[in-house]
Every structure is written in structure tokens, then in C-alpha cells.
Amino acid sequence: MKRIIVTGGAGFIGSNFVHWVAEHQPGVHLTVLDKLTYAGNRANLAGVPDERLTFVEGDICDAALVDELFSAADACVHFAAESHNDNSIADPSPVVRTNVEGTFTLLEAARKHDVRFHHISTDEVYGDLALDDPARFTEETPYRPSSPYSSTKAASDMLVRAWVRTYGVRATISNCSNNYGPYQHIEKFIPRQITNIVSGIRPKLYGDGKNVRDWIHTEDHSSAVWEILMRGEIGETYLIGADGERSNIEVLRAILSEMGCAADDFDWVRDRPGHDRRYAIDSSKLRRELGWSPVHTDFAEGLAATIAWYRDNEDWWRGAKEATEAKYAAQGQ
Numbered sequence: 001m002k003r004i005i006v007t008g009g010a011g012f013i014g015s016n017f018v019h020w021v022a023e024h025q026p027g028v029h030l031t032v033l034d035k036l037t038y039a040g041n042r043a044n045l046a047g048v049p050d051e052r053l054t055f056v057e058g059d060i061c062d063a064a065l066v067d068e069l070f071s072a073a074d075a076c077v078h079f080a081a082e083s084h085n086d087n088s089i090a091d092p093s094p095v096v097r098t099n100v101e102g103t104f105t106l107l108e109a110a111r112k113h114d115v116r117f118h119h120i121s122t123d124e125v126y127g128d129l130a131l132d133d134p135a136r137f138t139e140e141t142p143y144r145p146s147s148p149y150s151s152t153k154a155a156s157d158m159l160v161r162a163w164v165r166t167y168g169v170r171a172t173i174s175n176c177s178n179n180y181g182p183y184q185h186i187e188k189f190i191p192r193q194i195t196n197i198v199s200g201i202r203p204k205l206y207g208d209g210k211n212v213r214d215w216i217h218t219e220d221h222s223s224a225v226w227e228i229l230m231r232g233e234i235g236e237t238y239l240i241g242a243d244g245e246r247s248n249i250e251v252l253r254a255i256l257s258e259m260g261c262a263a264d265d266f267d268w269v270r271d272r273p274g275h276d277r278r279y280a281i282d283s284s285k286l287r288r289e290l291g292w293s294p295v296h297t298d299f300a301e302g303l304a305a306t307i308a309w310y311r312d313n314e315d316w317w318r319g320a321k322e323a324t325e326a327k328y329a330a331q332g333q
């Protein structure tokens with residue numbers, strides 16, 4: 001696997017994956033296919049050596065372009081998506097198009113050119129768990145998505161499974177929990193609160209703040225995806241998680257403390273409609289069968305490094321701040 005297409009490689013997790021491969025896997029050439037929506041940024045790939053990377057600005061729904069790129073590739077890792085729940089609630093249309101039609105377009109090209117395909121999905125396809133439920137999600141948990149975003153990710157997973165079974169496409173799927181780290185768009189929970197504090201805006205917490213997310217550092221997501229791409233069994237699904245369950249208020253208080261603010265220096269705001277209560281991943285299959293384990297196991301340390309990254313890279317996010325907050329303000333959030 002020397003020539004790998006990375007869709008959505010200018011977004012948060014995709015660009016972190018590109019940096020990780022460039023650093024850890026010599027001899028691999030990456031072609032990033034990215035539409036550069038509001039969430040994509042070419043600057044996220046700065047520092048990746050030219051000889052390791054071809055950047056193509058384009059849409060995964062563009063069948064002719066996708067066909068051309070797949071005709072010269074060994075594998076595709078598919079990150080591109082409309083990835084934000086709040087946006088999907090405000091306007092589901094681009095979410096359905098990119099997440100469902102885009103995945104269909106890529107699968108058709110993978111089928112035609114026999115390209116190995118790895119589909120990046122989310123734990124949200126499994127719906128949510130009660131706070132006091134001892135269970136965590138496994139590969140056998142039934143699909144029960146809640147939001148327009150998670151329902152389109154569930155639909156795309158189903159397409160991948162059908163293309164494996166019906167057409168013999170060589171594909172795998174991974175469903176990961178909430179990522180944090182550098183290059184995450186400031187609409188998302190952790191970077192929004194950090195950049196609010198830097199900007200003198202009070203952080204905003206939805207609902208009662210007790211919703212739980214299972215945090216994983218994005219570099220650990222990258223290493224897991226690489227293991228699955230290299231050694232995963234075709235047709236299989238692997239859950240990726242790092243045992244990082246924390247309530248939103250716990251995470252916010254950790255940010256406030258690390259940034260020298262008082263514990264109550266934030267605003268309660270309107271809850272997200274249909275807000276999932278808790279996500280929790282059991283990643284034992286990935287650990288047992290492929291020997292993967294996370295490196296970033298100290299959340300406080302990972303969070304402090306992430307805060308430092310946003311402080312040091314204000315040029316990277318400042319231009320998007322006003323519009324992002326205006327959109328939230330219009331939604332009462």
C-alpha cells in the first residue's frame with residue numbers, strides 16, 4: 001500500500017492522520033481529496049514534505065474526479081464528512097449529500113478499481129447510553145442514531161457493509177469516540193471553550209452539563225486506523241476508544257482551571273435538541289486482535305498541550321471566531 005487517498009485530509013482528524021503517516025510510515029504517498037469547506041484548511045497540512053503529498057481540492061461526490069484518483073491508488077481512508085451535530089440540526093441537507101452520497105461515490109470507485117477502503121465512522125451510530133448504565137458500546141451494539149449527522153454516518157456504514165457483501169469490496173469500518181487535539185475546528189466543544197476564554201467570552205455549557213463523552217487523543221485515533229488498514233480483517237468493524245469517559249462539566253472545569261479561571265466562570269445555555277446523554281467505547285476487539293493501545297493516556301496532559309496549541313496558534317483560528325460565535329448566538333447557544 002504505497003499510494004493512499006485520504007478524503008477530508010484537510011480537516012481535523014484527517015490532517016492529523018496525514019501528519020502521523022508522514023512521520024511514522026516512510027515510503028507511503030498520500031493524495032488528499034478535500035473540498036475545503038468551512039471545516040477544511042490547506043494550512044493544516046503545512047510541514048508535510050511535498051514529495052509525500054498531493055493535494056486535490058475537490059468533492060467526494062464528483063464521480064469523474066473520484067474515478068480518476070482511484071485508478072491510481074492502492075487504498076483510500078475516508079474521513080471526509082459534514083461532522084458537526086449542531087450544524088446538521090440547523091441544516092441537514094449538505095450532511096446527507098456528503099456523508100451518504102459521497103460515501104456511495106467512493107464505494108463505486110473502490111469497486112471498479114479494486115481499491116482497499118477504510119471507512120471512518122463514529123460511536124454516535126449506536127445512539128446513547130444512560131449515565132448509570134454499566135454497558136459500553138461494542139461492535140455488536142444495535143444501530144440507534146439520534147441526530148441528522150449520526151443517522152447519515154449510520155447510513156454510510158450500511159452502504160460499506162453492503163458493498164463488501166454484495167460486490168466483494170475490500171473494506172473495513174472503524175467507529176471512534178470523541179477526538180481532541182490540534183487543528184480541531186473551534187465550533188467543537190473543547191476548542192470553542194479554549195478560544196472563548198482567550199477572547200474574553202464566557203464558555204458555554206449545554207443543558208445540565210452532565211452529558212458524558214469518551215475522549216481520545218487524535219494521534220491515538222491515527223495509529224488505530226493505520227493498524228486496521230494494514231492488518232484488519234476485510235468486512236470487519238473495529239471500535240476505537242481510550243477509556244476516556246468524562247462529563248462535559250468535568251472537562252470544562254479542567255479547561256477553566258488550566259487557564260487560570262474560576263470554576264463557575266461560564267454560562268449555561270440552551271440544550272442541543274435530541275442531545276445524546278453518554279457515549280462509551282469498549283475497544284477490546286481492536287486491542288486483542290490487532291494489539292493496538294493508546295499512547296496518550298493522561299487526559300490532563302493532553303488537554304494542557306491542546307490548550308497550549310490554541311494559545312500558540314491564534315492566527316490559525318482567529319479569522320473564524322466571530323462567525324462561529326454569531327451562529328451559536330443565533331441558536332441561543
Ligand code: NAD
Binds near residue numbers: 083175
Ligand atoms: P472536520 O469537519 O474537521 O473535517 C471534515 C473535512 O472533510 C474538512 O476538511 C472538509 O473540507 C472535508 N469535506 C467535507 N465535505 C466534503 C466533500 N463533499 N468532499 C470532500 N471533502 C469534504 O471533521 P473531523 O472531526 O476531522 O471528522 C473526520 C471524520 O471522522 C468524519 O467522518 C467524522 O464523522 C469522523 N469522526 C469524528 C470524530 C470527532 O470527534 N471529531 C469522532 C469519530 C469519528
Ligand code: DAU
Binds near residue numbers: 083085179189
Ligand atoms: O462521538 C464522536 C463524535 O464526537 C463525532 O462523530 C462528531 O463528528 C464530533 O463532532 C463529536 O460529536 P459531539 O456532538 O459529541 O461533539 P461536540 O464537540 O459538538 O460536543 C461535545 C459535547 O459538548 C456535547 O455533549 C455537546 C456539548 N457542548 C458542545 C458545544 C459546542 C457544550 O456543552 N457546549 C458547546 O459549546
